[in-house]
Amino acid sequence: MPNTLELLPAVDVRDGQAVRLVHGESGTETSYGSPLQAALAWQSAGAQWLHLVDLDAAFGTGDNRALVAEITGAMDIKVELSGGIRDDATLAAALATGCTRVNLGTAALETPEWVAKVIAEHGEKIAVGLDVVGTTLKGRGWTSEGGDLYETLARLDSEGCARYVVTDIGKDGTLTGPNLELLRNVCAATDRPVVASGGVSSLDDLRALSGLTAEGVEGAIVGKALYAKAFTLQEALEVVSA
Numbered sequence: 001m002p003n004t005l006e007l008l009p010a011v012d013v014r015d016g017q018a019v020r021l022v023h024g025e026s027g028t029e030t031s032y033g034s035p036l037q038a039a040l041a042w043q044s045a046g047a048q049w050l051h052l053v054d055l056d057a058a059f060g061t062g063d064n065r066a067l068v069a070e071i072t073g074a075m076d077i078k079v080e081l082s083g084g085i086r087d088d089a090t091l092a093a094a095l096a097t098g099c100t101r102v103n104l105g106t107a108a109l110e111t112p113e114w115v116a117k118v119i120a121e122h123g124e125k126i127a128v129g130l131d132v133v134g135t136t137l138k139g140r141g142w143t144s145e146g147g148d149l150y151e152t153l154a155r156l157d158s159e160g161c162a163r164y165v166v167t168d169i170g171k172d173g174t175l176t177g178p179n180l181e182l183l184r185n186v187c188a189a190t191d192r193p194v195v196a197s198g199g200v201s202s203l204d205d206l207r208a209l210s211g212l213t214a215e216g217v218e219g220a221i222v223g224k225a226l227y228a229k230a231f232t233l234q235e236a237l238e239v240v241s242a
């Protein structure tokens with residue numbers, strides 16, 4: 001596992017626009033313009049990864065698949081695709097973009113047999129998003145209940161899941177810092193790498209997450225802090241490589 005924290009700037013797409021939500025709630029959007037321009041800006045600033053979310057597909061309010069494919073195709077960097085990937089057709093469309101990996105959420109809770117099958121077929125190309133309130137998982141754009149975090153983690157581990165993207169929904173889009181305790185607990189419960197998501201607000205938060213790489217935190221998704229200009233991506237990259 002690398003010692004340097006990977007940074008994944010986020011581009012969340014709703015109705016063709018780059019947006020940020022608060023607690024992942026539909027209707028709380030702040031718009032930041034063209035998602036392609038945002039993705040290109042993170043790439044130019046030195047990002048090695050892009051975390052690209054189709055929020056309409058996640059919420060079931062349509063999709064931005066053509067735009068997501070266009071953005072992914074325009075990137076020279078690694079892309080993690082998330083949002084609404086729940087069956088063979090949506091997985092095939094996501095993988096056909098040339099993305100590095102996909103992040104499955106709801107499907108891991110509602111169609112576990114299908115997820116076990118695609119983990120076996122695609123290995124490292126599949127991550128599972130564990131989106132929680134307390135230790136209760138949420139699916140369908142974070143609106144439906146999906147069982148216990150640690151039971152699901154044990155099941156996915158036994159099925160060979162390669163990595164997890166862990167989000168404390170209460171922190172997401174709030175600029176209140178990541179839930180370090182949750183991340184430590186998840187790392188203690190699995191030997192798979194963990195990507196931390198939600199709440200990063202400062203360079204000190206990134207220093208704190210860097211301090212968890214030995215425990216298993218491989219990367220951090222950063223959204224609102226970059227759009228709100230709490231720090232630049234270059235500053236963030238310097239901090240994690242120090």
Ligand SMILES: O=C(O)c1ccccc1NCC(=O)[C@H](O)[C@H](O)COP(=O)(O)O
Binds near residue numbers: 011021
């Ligand atoms: O990733 C999803 O599928 C998703 C579904 C529904 C609502 C939100 C979703 N993702 C949001 C993100 O991945 C955020 O970009 C990320 O947690 C960054 O959060 P923050 O740094 O707090 O803005």
